[in-house]
Amino acid sequence: MKNFLTAFLGSFFAFFLLALIGVMALVGVASMAESSQKVDLSDEHVLVIDLEGEWQDKPVDPLMAMVSDLLNKPVPQSLGNTMLALKAAATDDRIQAIHLKVGSPMMGWASASELREALASLSQSKTIIATGKVYSQKAYYIASVAQDIYLSPAGFIQWQGLGSQVTYYKGMLDKVGIKAHLIRGSDNTFKSAGEPFIRQHMSEAQALQIKQLQNDLWSSINQPLANPQFELAANKQALLTADDAVDYGFIQADHVLYPNQWVMHADSSLQTAMDHKTVSAEDYLQALPLPTVRDRVSILYAEGSIMDGSGNAEIISDGDMAKAIDRLIDSKRTKAVVIRVNSGGGSALASDHIWYDVQRLAEKVPVVVSMGDVAASGGYYLAMPADVVMAQPMTITGSIGIFGLFFTAEDLLNQTMGIEQEVVGSHPFATFPEIDRTPTYLEQQLLQRQVDHGYNRFKNVVAEGRDLPRSTVDSLARGRVYSGSLAKQLDLIDQHGGLLAAIETAANLAELTDYRITTYKPSTGPLSQFSSIFSMASQWMNQGLSQLAESLEELEAMQGIQARWNPITL
Numbered sequence: 001m002k003n004f005l006t007a008f009l010g011s012f013f014a015f016f017l018l019a020l021i022g023v024m025a026l027v028g029v030a031s032m033a034e035s036s037q038k039v040d041l042s043d044e045h046v047l048v049i050d051l052e053g054e055w056q057d058k059p060v061d062p063l064m065a066m067v068s069d070l071l072n073k074p075v076p077q078s079l080g081n082t083m084l085a086l087k088a089a090a091t092d093d094r095i096q097a098i099h100l101k102v103g104s105p106m107m108g109w110a111s112a113s114e115l116r117e118a119l120a121s122l123s124q125s126k127t128i129i130a131t132g133k134v135y136s137q138k139a140y141y142i143a144s145v146a147q148d149i150y151l152s153p154a155g156f157i158q159w160q161g162l163g164s165q166v167t168y169y170k171g172m173l174d175k176v177g178i179k180a181h182l183i184r185g186s187d188n189t190f191k192s193a194g195e196p197f198i199r200q201h202m203s204e205a206q207a208l209q210i211k212q213l214q215n216d217l218w219s220s221i222n223q224p225l226a227n228p229q230f231e232l233a234a235n236k237q238a239l240l241t242a243d244d245a246v247d248y249g250f251i252q253a254d255h256v257l258y259p260n261q262w263v264m265h266a267d268s269s270l271q272t273a274m275d276h277k278t279v280s281a282e283d284y285l286q287a288l289p290l291p292t293v294r295d296r297v298s299i300l301y302a303e304g305s306i307m308d309g310s311g312n313a314e315i316i317s318d319g320d321m322a323k324a325i326d327r328l329i330d331s332k333r334t335k336a337v338v339i340r341v342n343s344g345g346g347s348a349l350a351s352d353h354i355w356y357d358v359q360r361l362a363e364k365v366p367v368v369v370s371m372g373d374v375a376a377s378g379g380y381y382l383a384m385p386a387d388v389v390m391a392q393p394m395t396i397t398g399s400i401g402i403f404g405l406f407f408t409a410e411d412l413l414n415q416t417m418g419i420e421q422e423v424v425g426s427h428p429f430a431t432f433p434e435i436d437r438t439p440t441y442l443e444q445q446l447l448q449r450q451v452d453h454g455y456n457r458f459k460n461v462v463a464e465g466r467d468l469p470r471s472t473v474d475s476l477a478r479g480r481v482y483s484g485s486l487a488k489q490l491d492l493i494d495q496h497g498g499l500l501a502a503i504e505t506a507a508n509l510a511e512l513t514d515y516r517i518t519t520y521k522p523s524t525g526p527l528s529q530f531s532s533i534f535s536m537a538s539q540w541m542n543q544g545l546s547q548l549a550e551s552l553e554e555l556e557a558m559q560g561i562q563a564r565w566n567p568i569t570l
Contacts, residue, residue, distance in 0.1 A: 039287045045277045047089050047284055051139050052103035055079050055111060057342045057372050057499075058301035059519055060282075061313065074371060079111050079283070079372075080299065080340065081498050084517065085281035086118045088288055090125065098122060099278065100138040100146060108373025109217055110392040110484065112138045114498035116224070120145045131262045132175025134158075140250065141221055149251045150262045150489040157245045160238035162171035162214045166206070168196045177411030181439065183404040183447045184217035184479070185455030191401035193377075193564045209480055213396065216483035220393045291516035297506050298334045298498070300324055300520045305564075306346030306354065306378040315341055318353040324520050325357040329364050335515065336366045336506035339386065340499060345377030345564040346400055348454045352381070355461060359385035370502035371395045371493070375480055377564050380492075381458060384465025387509055389493045390502050398492060400462055401479030402455040403562055406448050410436050466491060488507035 039045075054076040089095040090387060098119065105112070119128060123145050130143035133152040140157050143149055151157065173180060180197035192206040222230065233248040240248060242256045257265055279287070302316045310319025328334050334479045339358065345351065361367055362385045369375070369383040371391035376399035383389050391397055413419040413436045432443050439447070453475075463473045468491060476490055487493045495505070507515055 008346075039279050039283045040537065041094050041279070041284070041287050042276055042511075044053060045279045046096055046097045046099050046285075047085065047095050048099045048101060048278045049082060050077070050101040050103075050279055050280070051105040051142060051470075052101065053106060055105060055107040057111075057303050057340050078302065079107065079115065080499060080519070081285055082115065082281045083118055085285045086122060087500055089284070090122055095126065097127040097129060099141050100128065100130040102130055102135050102143050104134070104136040105138050105142070107138065108396075109138070109221070109394040110371075110373045110396075112142050113220065113392050113394050115223055116142045116145055116500065118500065120224075123147065129262075131259070133259070141225075144225055148255060148266065150255045150257055150265070151242050151245060151251050152258060152504045153242050155242060155257050157240040157250055158238070159233050159240060159250070161234045161336045163219055164210050164214070166196060166202060168198050168200050168202075170196070173407075174195065177407045177413075177416050178407055178437065180405065180407050181409070183444070183451045185402050185477075186448075186452055187474075187477075188401040188403065188455065188479040190481070191399070191403050193562065194403050194405040197400070197405065197407075205480075212486075213481065213483055216485055217394050220483075220485060236321075265537060291357075293514050293516050294333050295335045295512055296331070296333045296518045297336045297338065297503055297510070297512065297515050298328055298331070298518045298520050299503070300328065300337055300339045301342075302339055302354075302379075302382065303342040303372070305421070306343055306350050306382075308347050308350045316346070316350075316354070318350040318357075320349075321354045324356050325361050328520060329361060334365060334518075335512055336368070336510035337361060338368050338502045338506050339383070340369050340370045340372060340502075341375040341379050341383055342372030343376075343379035344374045345379050345381070345399065346562060348378065348458075348562055351378030352457070352461075354382040355384060358382055361385075362387060366506055368506040368509070370497075371397055371484070371498050377401065377562075384461050386465075388495065388502075388505055390495045390497045390505065391487060391493045391497060393483065393485035393488075393496055395484035395487070396481055397484060397487050398476070398482040399479055399564075400458055400477035402451050402458060403479075403564070404451050405562065406433055408433075408435055408438055410438065 019382070053074050056076045057079045057080050059081050060076055070092070086098075089098070100119075107115075119142070122128065127148075128146040129148045129150070130146035131150045132139065132143070133155040135143065135155070135157040137158045137160065140159065140269045170180070180194065182194040182198045184191050184194070189203075189205045190209050192203065192209075195203060196205060225250055229248045230250070233244070233250075235242055240250065242251075245251050246253045246256065255265070291294065302321065306316045306318075308318060310317045310322075310323070315420060328337055358367065360506040367386045368388045368390060369386040371379075371383070371389070372395065374548070375383060375391065375394045376397055380397055380399065413421075419436070421436050423434065425431045429443065429446065432446075459470065459477055462468070463470045466473075468476075476492065482490065482492060484493065486498065488496060495501070497505070502542060503517060507513075
């Protein structure tokens with residue numbers, strides 16, 4: 001047996017070491033490939049932006065992109081890099097036009113509006129063409145800035161308004177003998193993140209805030225379109241055939257063409273470029289020469305759930321954020337920082353730690369927070385030390401509140417499985433919490449005290465950061481989420497604007513006229529990259545089981561005291 005264990009452990013560590021060396025080799029290959037594969041921009045090009053698929057704020061790791069290609073998995077696109085590419089293209093005569101390949105972009109409405117605004121500013125000096133067989137609602141909203149919008153004769157446009165679905169699990173938990181216990185801040189009526197586990201139907205408060213968000217977002221969507229026929233289409237058709245799209249004014253009749261006719265219909269000067277001289281936003285950005293100026297405005301991306309610890313590139317961990325902020329503080333070239341936040345929150349403790357580190361950073365250089373699709377609960381908390389907080393009108397923010405969630409399985413263990421536990425403790429709370437019994441009144445009061453303490457601290461942080469009376473914060477809190485448009489009216493943010501506007505604001509605060517833009521990502525190291533590659537391969541081999549595992553991990557992360565908003569689809 002001893003020999004077997006020795007051989008097994010030796011084989012395991014050998015495999016681990018070889019895998020680690022392989023990851024490090026891939027990192028080197030990815031870096032060399034990134035530096036060597038640069039597009040020749042000596043001729044005029046068409047900048048191609050493919051809207052289809054998953055989008056994220058932060059740049060895509062070259063190693064992860066390489067592994068995704070090997071596994072034939074789609075690579076997420078970076079909104080941040082796309083915005084920087086559009087900023088450069090605005091003054092680059094080599095970029096003749098923008099070609100939007102549409103479909104069904106997987107991004108939030110704030111991201112869609114930010115991309116649309118950047119394209120709209122370019123439409124004054126560049127030709128923009130949109131082509132697609134099918135246009136989702138977000139895709140058409142973005143593509144509506146184009147001078148020419150093409151649709152396949154058999155295609156359709158989705159235009160149906162906003163709807164939200166929330167799944168409730170209490171009935172299932174009751175059947176298997178598991179009970180959820182949700183402890184919220186004393187007046188957190190709108191803090192709905194744990195409600196799916198304790199209710200079978202939506203609360204009035206949740207329905208109210210979702211409806212308010214839908215109204216605010218739909219108003220923001222329609223404002224730049226300014227076509228009353230579109231509202232009629234949403235009420236009557238929802239899915240528009242090509243003929244419907246022409247009748248309602250979504251596209252022109254002579255732009256209903258098959259794909260091989262799109263280029264032929266375009267301006268003759270663009271036909272050759274669209275056929276042969278195209279460049280993606282990522283490749284275009286890589287091909288641009290590095291600025292020689294020393295002063296920097298650095299972008300720090302904070303995207304994902306907020307959790308304790310370090311070493312996971314898919315989340316915002318307090319450990320990795322602290323390291324990144326330390327590097328920024330030590331950097332002599334960094335003169336201002338933009339923190340791009342796209343998070344519904346997470347661990348209340350980790351959120352407070354990141355808030356402290358952002359406060360340290362703000363003492364050294366001007367800090368501007370740029371909110372993406374969501375900057376709610378813990379995502380809002382960490383933004384409070386910033387000199388300026390910016391968001392899109394369609395950003396979802398606020399959710400000033402705290403909750404605690406845990407589960408007991410007394411019926412499952414005692415009645416179904418026949419398992420009994422006996423405990424002996426030296427003090428009243430020595431064995432709390434226990435999975436096989438409901439907490440006592442005193443234990444519930446203990447949890448309520450902890451949650452209320454965190455909630456009061458959250459409100460104090462907001463009152464200080466936003467320079468608001470505590471009574472005002474009390475009325476705005478209660479776990480309620482707000483659209484960016486309403487948040488500005490309530491002084492929960494300072495300005496409307498996206499990433500590019502935040503960069504400009506940060507540069508102005510630092511009194512910079514000439515600067516370069518750099519990206520900082522919390523570093524995770526080879527071990528984390530190995531874990532990410534292993535996880536990606538597992539997902540590729542068994543998509544269904546991996547999705548279940550991700551759901552269970554998310555549920556496990558929700559236990560404990562949280563500053564989190566439960567995302568809904570809008």
